[in-house]
Amino acid sequence: MSQHFLLSKKVRDFSLIKLLNWSDDDYFNFLKHIKFKGEESTVCPECGAIKPPRFLKTRKQWRCRDCDRSFSLFSGTVLANSKLTLRKIVLAMYLYSSETKGISMSQLSRDIDVSYKTAFTLLHKFKEAITQTEDLTPLKGHVQIDGGHFGGKPRSGQFRRIGRPEDIVAKIKLGKSQGAKRSRISRANLERKKRNRRIIINLRQLGPKGTGAVRTICRVAMAEDEKHVMSLIRRFVEPGTYIETDESSAYLQCSLGYKHETVQHSTEYSTIDGVNNNQAESFFSRIRRWEYGVSHRMEAKYMQDYANEFAWRENTRRYTQLEKLRCLADKVLSSGLSRWWCGYWQGIKRDDEMLWKA
Known part of the structure; x- marks a missing residue:
């Protein structure tokens, strides 16, 4: 291995x-x-003069010989x-x-x-x-798309809910995240959940076999429905691209102009033929770890900023440390x-x- x-x-x-x-x-x-x-040679950002400017060593700045403006890094x-x-x-x-x-x-x-x-x-x-x-050239080749819910986490009630024996047995049989009924939340918490919850839809272009995703584009929407999904696909995916998604009805029209296959997540993680949505779903694992362990919350107002950050982290995950530093410095x-x-x-x-x- x-x-x-x-x-x-x-x-x-x-x-x-x-x-x-x-x-x-x-x-x-x-x-x-x-x-x-x-x-x-450096170009003056004020007037665009190509003539080499004077370098002010003590101030670590340059002064243009044409417009006499000073500028720094x-x-x-x-x-x-x-x-x-x-x-x-x-x-x-x-x-x-x-x-x-x-x-x-x-x-x-x-x-x-x-x-x-x-x-x-x-x-x-x-x-x-x-x-x-951000590089917004359309994705091509092999693309996986998925949406994830973020923000609007309801607060727990004042009293602890005592689990019923039958719920505990069902939870053990089906896995700790399934089977048992969830406790109710107050009306105020429910309204806050609706107000602050957003959908991050990520589109990931896959590279050669064994390399995973090579490019990721994310956008924040109010809903993972056909209208938002198809407008994203038409903007960020080249026609004729092979697209893999889950069985959500939001992706029903992907077959128009694209080769589209789905995986039924209600019954399987991957089809016998290998159709899956694993790379699109794996993007959410990193951003959720940040939400739970670093930030502890995610505001709807700045959710697109966070999504772009982690799309960049995914795109550079195979960079060396010096390459990552240079990439970030170049962007800044x-x-x-x-x-x-x-x-x-x-x-x-x-x-x-x-x-x-x-």
Whole structure:
């Protein structure tokens, strides 16, 4: 049996110890190489002048010879006007990219010695950069699609429900997650559940046999119905693609323009011919581990940000640690100005959630 990628020596090509031993110039040169793709010449982000600008060594900035504007590594990106040192920013990128199930804001604030508010906006700016630079070219070849319910978890009642013997026996026979009836929830909890619950629909393109999924696109919708599903498929899946789904009625029209096969999850996990939806379902396991063990809740307003983050984590799961760090740094340095997290704690917040409109 082959060794898991995360246990191999290849993935350990860069460590936190090496990063901590870097000098300030090393952090600067690392980001500079990614920002300008290894080229010596830089283009002014203000006027677009190609003439080599003057480098201000003490300030780690450049000054354009044409418009006389100064610019830095983060000018025009989500981290523009950041007061953090390059050391803390690169350390935050490393910790964010190295965690397979995400990192909490409070943990990051302790790790790099910043306030919780700073860690909160920094991590969300990483998510925004991932969203801004998302690859939205249509999926092709072999695609699996599934939807998962997130948010709106009802709170338990005041009194513990005493299980009946017959319910316990049924639960033992059918598995611990099936068979026994669930306790009732109050009307207020039920309304909160309806108000805050959303559906994350993920579309995953599979690679060669044994490699799993190679690309993931996620969108948040109010329902997993035919209208939302088909609009997503027409936008993000090439015609003629082979699609695998479960038996939900939302996927009935997938046969129009696509080769479509289903697996009956009510009776089987995979058909005799090998038709399954395992890769689409496995995406939800990672994000649920983050929800239960790291975040402990998922707000509907920012659910698309979380979905995009974990789609990126799935897409880069076979990257080495240095490749992940470079990938995240490239997204941050090539993104536009932050629209959602600049001035967040001063009251400048996103008005609406990012919902897929069918």
